[in-house]
Amino acid sequence: MSTPEATTVAARDIGEVDRSLYDFRKSEEGYERFADGLTPRIVEDISRRKDEPSWMLDLRLRSLDIYQTLSMPSNWGPSIEGLDMDHISTYVTPKVKQADDWDEVPADIKDTFERLGIPEAERTSLAGVGAQYDSELVYHNMRDEVAEQGVVYSGIEEALHGPYEDLIRERFMHLVPPTDHKFAALHGAVWSGGSFVYVPAGVSLDFPLQSYFRLNAAGAGQFEHTLIIVEPGANLHFIEGCSAPKYNVANLHAGCVELYVGRGARLRYSTIENWSKNMYNLNTKRARVEEGGSMEWVSGSFGSHVSYLYPTTILAGAKSTCEFTSITFAGHGQDLDTGCKVVLAAPDTHASVSTKSLSKDGGVSTFRSSVVVTKTAERAKASVSCQSLMLDDRSRSDTIPAMDVRRRDADVGHEATIGRISDDTLLYLMSRGMSEQEARTCVVNGFANPISKELPLEYAVEMNNLIKLEMEGAIG
């Protein structure tokens, strides 16, 4: 998917990166901020502010009821005790209108996205961009030639007021119902922002679309909803990026991604997640793939204090496929519980999972997967590969895959390894003139290479930069 232009843009020296690239704050002066906590009144106010159809308000209020009755399962994943919903504002907005020209975006917000490289990427290598700042989209635009093919890429609220309302109603929170878990219910109640993408049958986009989510406000939540429908035979690469400055209070991200991949269609969904390390990232992503369709996930998780992230793919159609490629890097103060789930529910379906995780400086990385082969999945095949690298003896790495196979003719394989960088490898690289830190970073970059090569070049560079940031101080 990368282009010659992208190659030029991507030629940034890894040494140029510093932490201020992501960790900078903007004043909230003049912003509209709802009271902390969660009440029916807040939910109604969010809905009213967006002038939503009544069915959406009903869904929000129903979700709120579910949220208030559901409890978190005991003993699940890393602790989220530090997350107190009574001290989280579910809606914060800079009071600006969504623009389709960067010059119409307020200067401080535009500066934020400029520093993150979004407009530059849009100019050179993307078919369209959506930029969300706290609870609302501030920018959304798509190239004319893409729109001319019938592709829709807009804010989801905007789409709710147009001809796609009925389609959205059919699909919105159907793959991830509010009953799914407590934070899905929370999302259903207070969702705000996010993107709607519709790719008509047979249309193939040469360039990716990208949505970038920036949470600037302290003690706030971001609950964007991404709904993508790729019709039969169509082809889309969608990129999601996210970041936030670091505060000493908890922030929450409980977004939701619902992906519908039609017959023979292909969707690649790439994510580079770099939330700040005070963030609770409790995100839910799910895809349904029809006959002959293909779902590809490429995921890099670098930020957040605690993550629960398990993108799910339901292979509902015969000969549909799923590839999941991810890397998770848990550093100081991070407890990242990530992985994926695949349900092979139709004949001749195929899933391939390849993950890498790194733990350093007391970080905890947990890989969980679930591969389910149902009785209807004749001749289904699945493979899971998980590699973990321990970078010091203060960190932790757990691998907890599960397989549930109910077909005689299924073919399921799994492999996992955990280890550290060998002394021999370091010694060899250092004998060639590298410092120990350079040698370690080199090995880690090589470890991550299978993931970075799946990304467009400029995003691969960003990922490598993030690894370099995490590797700072890796010695001693």
Next chain:
Amino acid sequence: MTAEKDAVPTTGTVTLEGVDATPAQTWNRLSVNDRTLVVPTVTETPAADEGPSARPATTAQADDLVADIECGGGHAATTWLDAAATKGRTVRVAAGQTADVDVDLTTADLTGDGTSVARTVIVLGEGARAHVSVIARDADAATTTPVGALLGHVLRIEAGRDAHAFVSLVVALEGQARMLESVGARLGDGATVDVTHHVLSCPDCSLGLACELAGDGSTATIDSRYLVGDGQRLDMGYLIRQEGHDTTGLMDVSGVLADHAEKALRATIDLRHGCKGSHGRETETVTLAGDDVVNKTLPTILCDEDDVAADHGATIGSIGPDQLAYLASRGLDTTDVESLVSRGVVAHAARTTTGTAHEAVLAWTRHVLGDRVADDIEQEEALS
């Protein structure tokens, strides 16, 4: 092998939760960790130690020594087994000595509540060795087994420096009796425990095993092989905790699932902080040889140390088309090949057992697989 008779009365039962559960929580919706077992409430007083031990010793002291050993069947199951045991044995093997310990669980010994439970404690001194052979089998054909009957065993092993325990379990229950075993072993410096499980048949079998490699250079190996027949259910919970330096934990589990068989394996390698130089490995091969099978596998590696190596590999499927094509050229169809795989499990059980357990394996083979297979196995043994 045995006739069925009326079920065990269901009054006075208790449901054991978390049988064979792993230390790691996993997906609730898959219910992998939700194994329960309904057993009779224990009302009788626990059995006294029946002795004699290989080396007469104070049973109380030995029991105290092993009281805090974690057993793999889980707290509820282990507590129940301890309370329900009607036969108890404590064997203390002095330094440098060797002991053979046979535990024969048969449906002939079922008590009024339909259970027969034994409790065994093994304490090995420095360099001592013990061969522990556990067989769960049906009584002769004339004895009937009530539905819901259960054979149980709880085994605790404390292995001192450089001690070596060999533990063999064979389950050959064609009748209605269920099986529940919970084993815990704690190993000192340089100690080893080698565990072999053969499950040939059982309507509902739960095997829990936990090994704590506390000593530097200690080793645990688990070699588990099974046949799960039509409608049968096998549940395994294996845990190796590696705490000492340079420890080794190896698990190798393989077997065959026939029609409507249900199997769950929870295998955990737990590399604790400080176990530098250790390595752990889990491998599993499941042959799916029947329709409507349910195979659940949860191979877990918990790692809290960097200077270690751990890996896991699992293969779940039917016999590959290339292998089938080759064997077809030799005149074997799919059914023949699957029978060969099953027979391999039985032959291995025969090769690695002695005494009562060996006789039970051959008797089961003759009864279930036929005289020809049993004769072949005996002939192979004679030749080897």
